Structure formats: structure tokens, C-alpha cells
Amino acid sequence: MKTLGERLKTLRLSQNTKRSQKEFGKLFDLSESTIGMYERNERKPDYEILQKFAEHFSVSIDYLVTGKESNVAKANLSDDEKEMMEFFNNPELNLFFKEMAESPEEQVEELREFWKIIKKRGLHKK
Secondary structure: OOOHHHHHEEEEEEEHOOHHHHHHHOOOOOOOHHHHHHHOOOOOHHHHHHHHHHHHHHHHHHHHHHOOOOHHHHHOOOOOHHHHHHHHHOOOHHHHHHHHHHHHHHHHHHHHHHHHHHHHHHOOOO
């Protein structure tokens, strides 16, 4: 299981701009070394910073801390996204998609495209 620091680094590097620690830190008025310490798990961000990171990456604080989305975060998903998550979290498919929550955004976007094909062909219904 990934740590908060590893998830933070993965999210930072998965952004379209792939910001450096220095560039990322500037967004939150933090130094490059502070971001590095967070990513190496040498230091933990306070709640306010966690909240800003979560908003920036459109994830829950729960995801940043534990790697799992809370039910509250799931409630904010569209019906199509909920249906997609249910499909990919199906125990029969879990072998293939169990690490989806920790995947870089590019891979999640690929799964969204895959989901569109599945829905279009009606393959998501039993």
C-alpha cells in the first residue's frame, strides 16, 4: 500500500504539467524542501494543507491519507462515474482493477475511455 507521500508524488507527477517540487510548492506557498519531505514521509502536512492538496487534485483527504475514497467522496460522483466505479469494483474484475484508486490520472482517464466503449456496447449489463 502506498504512503501519503507516495500518493502525493504520484498525483504531482501525473498532472498534465508534471510540476517539479519547487513549482508545486509555490502553488501552496511551500518550499521545495517541504514538498520533498512530505513525499519522503519525513514530515506530515497539517489539515489545512491536506485540504488544499485534496482540492487541487480533486480527491478526498481520505484518499490522500489512506489511499481509499470515502463514501462522502463517492457521493459527489456523477451517476455515470458511480456506475463505472461499481463495474470496475466488481469482485470478478477486481483482480484487474483493484489498484484503480492509486493509478495515475492518465490511467484513470484511459479507464474512462474504456468505460465509454463498454457502455456503448451494453457490456456492463448482465
